[in-house]
Amino acid sequence: MPAPCRVVVPLRQHLGAPAKAIVAVGDRVAEGQPIAEPGGFVSAPVHAPIAGEVTFVGPRAHPGGFPCESVVIEARDGVGPAATDGAPPPWRLPGASADWERMTRAELTALIREAGIVGLGGAAFPTHVKLSPPAGKPIDLLVINGAECEPFLTCDHRVMLEETAAVVTGVRILKRALGVPRAIIGVEGNKPDAIARLGEACALDDGIEVVACRVKYPQGAEKQLINALTGREVPPPPGLPLDVGVVVQNVGTAAAVARAVTAGLPLYERVVTVSGSAIARPSNVRVRIGTPLRDIIDFCGGLASPPAKVVMGGPMMGASLTDLDVPVVKATSGLLFFTRHECPDSTPHACIRCGRCGEACPLCLQPSEIALRVEIGDLDAAQALHIQECMECGTCAYICPSNRWLVQQVRLGKAKLHDRKQQRSA
Ligand code: SF4
Ligand code: SF4
Numbered sequence: 001m002p003a004p005c006r007v008v009v010p011l012r013q014h015l016g017a018p019a020k021a022i023v024a025v026g027d028r029v030a031e032g033q034p035i036a037e038p039g040g041f042v043s044a045p046v047h048a049p050i051a052g053e054v055t056f057v058g059p060r061a062h063p064g065g066f067p068c069e070s071v072v073i074e075a076r077d078g079v080g081p082a083a084t085d086g087a088p089p090p091w092r093l094p095g096a097s098a099d100w101e102r103m104t105r106a107e108l109t110a111l112i113r114e115a116g117i118v119g120l121g122g123a124a125f126p127t128h129v130k131l132s133p134p135a136g137k138p139i140d141l142l143v144i145n146g147a148e149c150e151p152f153l154t155c156d157h158r159v160m161l162e163e164t165a166a167v168v169t170g171v172r173i174l175k176r177a178l179g180v181p182r183a184i185i186g187v188e189g190n191k192p193d194a195i196a197r198l199g200e201a202c203a204l205d206d207g208i209e210v211v212a213c214r215v216k217y218p219q220g221a222e223k224q225l226i227n228a229l230t231g232r233e234v235p236p237p238p239g240l241p242l243d244v245g246v247v248v249q250n251v252g253t254a255a256a257v258a259r260a261v262t263a264g265l266p267l268y269e270r271v272v273t274v275s276g277s278a279i280a281r282p283s284n285v286r287v288r289i290g291t292p293l294r295d296i297i298d299f300c301g302g303l304a305s306p307p308a309k310v311v312m313g314g315p316m317m318g319a320s321l322t323d324l325d326v327p328v329v330k331a332t333s334g335l336l337f338f339t340r341h342e343c344p345d346s347t348p349h350a351c352i353r354c355g356r357c358g359e360a361c362p363l364c365l366q367p368s369e370i371a372l373r374v375e376i377g378d379l380d381a382a383q384a385l386h387i388q389e390c391m392e393c394g395t396c397a398y399i400c401p402s403n404r405w406l407v408q409q410v411r412l413g414k415a416k417l418h419d420r421k422q423q424r425s426a
Helices: 105-114 155-162 164-178 192-201 222-230 251-263 293-299 356-360 367-375 379-384 395-399 406-425
Strands: 006-010 034-037 052-061 067-074 141-146 182-188 208-213 246-250 269-275 283-288 309-312 319-321 334-338
Touching (some): 105 164, 141 164, 155 269, 164 208, 222 246, 356 367, 367 379, 367 395
Parallel strands (some): 141 246, 182 208, 269 334
Antiparallel strands (some): 052 067, 309 319
């Protein structure tokens, strides 16, 4: 998609501390130039998606539903996407090189950090943090997540097909940055073309294996994918993949790493799936971060009918939006425009104690019990039922014949527990 003339760039686009603005209203910025620095170790810098003038720094609506410190950049006076001359040259990461094999692990990790790369599978965890495991946690395997198990989403599939060389180069760079001898790229078996193409690209590299996984939701969840590919079981929270010697990265993240390290391109654009029956021309589009949703709707032919629901992310784990002026962020894997026909009635009814939610939960939790405890305000009991282990996959809510808002209650319960912890430590 062509670059827009105006972007709204939130400074909270990753897990961890939000970034801090380093530009002010009136500043001229080049495409790719850093506009915000990391707010801590678990954080990431943010870069200008277009060249132009900073016209606002302050709170703007975030797709997550809260006001968020943001930087607005507008193309001005021959500077910006429509400019034919006068635009400053794009900013590129100093030190990037196609000769990355000569770089040290620390140099590679620093470049990835400066590029603002975060997990593009949806979690947006800063990539450099995963590449810096603590002492005493030896890593022997890199897992690359190409499962893309949520319905509707196909952006990773297109990246694997159309940017195969970048994905494989990114995997090699990540392997070197981690110092591991082996990587496995896990792809669901319903993408045979991607499996074949990646297999060909890795044929001469005996340190990278492409494995077809069973088509099963939520195969792309980190713990599930590690177990499917290696048989290793990640312990319950606070257990992490690094406790079983594994680091997981998404295929889109690998391609972004290759672009950053070899060509110096910071992360200021990504591929987004635009789908659902209410959009005129469903597509996968490469868009600049900060592009307002309305611009993407226009680019995809407009709305074919008024949407009953707009979801950012996938239909299982994504979040509904109420505002079409919010921007795309680094974590935006999909934009789904659903008609009423695609949104069945979700009025909740009484629990009939059928037990289906518990049977379906991939983590063997008791979703109905957890949701009930949150509903009546018994957060201690919800905690005792391991609410924090829930990965919010949405399977329980999907399967429930009574339309109980199970995952919604889990999210609410986690937020209340977080607030309670903050109040107690204040
Ligand atoms: S969302 Fe439901 S099914 Fe998924 S892990 Fe949480 S409780 Fe289990
Ligand atoms: S699936 Fe729904 S109705 Fe059945 S036990 Fe769970 S919450 Fe109750």
